[in-house]
Amino acid sequence: MLEALLEQLSNAGLSSGHIRWTAPMSGVRVCDFDCAPPECFSARPTHPHFETLYCCRGGLLLSLADGRQVRLKPREILLLSDPAQVRSVQFADSRFAGVLVSVVGCEARHSLRELCALFGGLTLDTRQVGVLMAAHHDCAAVRGSAWGNAVFSALRDLPASDRGQYCTLKAVELLYLLCRQSPLVSPAAADYYDQYLTDVVQQVHAYMLEHLAEHLTISRLAQQFHISPTSLKSCFRQLYGQPLHQYLQQQRLQRAAELLLSSSLSVMQVSVAVGYGSVSQFGVAFRRLYHLPPSRYRRIAAEKNV
Numbered sequence: 001m002l003e004a005l006l007e008q009l010s011n012a013g014l015s016s017g018h019i020r021w022t023a024p025m026s027g028v029r030v031c032d033f034d035c036a037p038p039e040c041f042s043a044r045p046t047h048p049h050f051e052t053l054y055c056c057r058g059g060l061l062l063s064l065a066d067g068r069q070v071r072l073k074p075r076e077i078l079l080l081s082d083p084a085q086v087r088s089v090q091f092a093d094s095r096f097a098g099v100l101v102s103v104v105g106c107e108a109r110h111s112l113r114e115l116c117a118l119f120g121g122l123t124l125d126t127r128q129v130g131v132l133m134a135a136h137h138d139c140a141a142v143r144g145s146a147w148g149n150a151v152f153s154a155l156r157d158l159p160a161s162d163r164g165q166y167c168t169l170k171a172v173e174l175l176y177l178l179c180r181q182s183p184l185v186s187p188a189a190a191d192y193y194d195q196y197l198t199d200v201v202q203q204v205h206a207y208m209l210e211h212l213a214e215h216l217t218i219s220r221l222a223q224q225f226h227i228s229p230t231s232l233k234s235c236f237r238q239l240y241g242q243p244l245h246q247y248l249q250q251q252r253l254q255r256a257a258e259l260l261l262s263s264s265l266s267v268m269q270v271s272v273a274v275g276y277g278s279v280s281q282f283g284v285a286f287r288r289l290y291h292l293p294p295s296r297y298r299r300i301a302a303e304k305n306v
Contacts, residue, residue, distance in 0.1 A: 001083035002051055003102040006031050009038075017095070022164045025115075027108025030164035034097035052101040052171045053078040056155065059092030061239055062139070069198075070139055071238060075152045077142040077174075079185065081133035090202075092240045094254060099155070099167040115172060122176065129178045132185070140185045142174070147184055200225050201235045212252050212274050218244055253289045256282070260298040267294045 010019040017035035062070040116122040142148045222229040236244045252274040271282035
């Protein structure tokens with residue numbers, strides 16, 4: 001499912017970043033990516049395969065065939081044993097980055113046997129993994145574990161050329177742990193919302209991104225879209241992985257960074273364009289996210305492009 005999405009983006013030249021494919025062994029494809037995803041992706045029928053997603057930036061909201069909605073945050077690992085169960089995907093941020101390992105079981109079986117032989121005859125009972133994933137409705141996650149934290153810490157420091165191979169090895173290690181009934185894996189968190197409320201909150205999200213310069217508050221947005229502030233806050237956090245006000249500030253600052261690099265607007269004009277009434281308030285928020293004052297951020301970026 002995610003394999004199909006990334007293929008679609010790379011084939012159409014819509015990635016606005018990088019999407020790098022490798023095939024480290026027979027039956028295994030790996031994609032290292034950092035791209036601007038579409039607002040929503042409707043999944044198409046695909047061949048049976050197993051997907052392991054290491055989410056480094058952004059996040060996902062998956063709508064499944066059984067009516068569940070499953071959310072994945074950064075530094076979490078998603079496992080899908082039946083990608084055909086995914087009906088659509090929504091993204092929590094304007095950037096989506098990570099590594100995807102896609103395995104076609106029948107094609108990768110020989111490669112796995114050879115790899116196991118290198119470790120002194122290691123055995124992997126993939127049928128047991130199938131039983132475990134079925135118990136989790138074909139969708140599980142690794143979150144908040146020491147093992148997962150170590151994986152992401154290593155990924156952060158590895159050169160880009162090694163990330164795909166490293167994630168492939170870790171996917172095999174995870175397969176081994178699942179065969180040994182490791183408690184690492186838990187059901188992917190699912191949230192149930194009325195479809196009307198979900199649709200309205202998605203409209204709020206789109207409105208916010210188009211009106212970053214305006215004074216936006218939860219009470220005003222709730223009144224404008226005819227829902228309660230409590231429902232808006234709760235559903236927004238579940239759909240996009242952050243409190244609404246935090247998400248809004250992050251989007252404003254990311255837009256400000258884009259304007260600083262691509263326009264001749266002054267820092268004051270940029271601050272107004274993204275909804276800050278005070279340049280000093282804008283400067284404090286910008287430094288907190290980018291660790292540089294806006295003017296220096298622009299200067300350093302310009303020097304790098306010379």
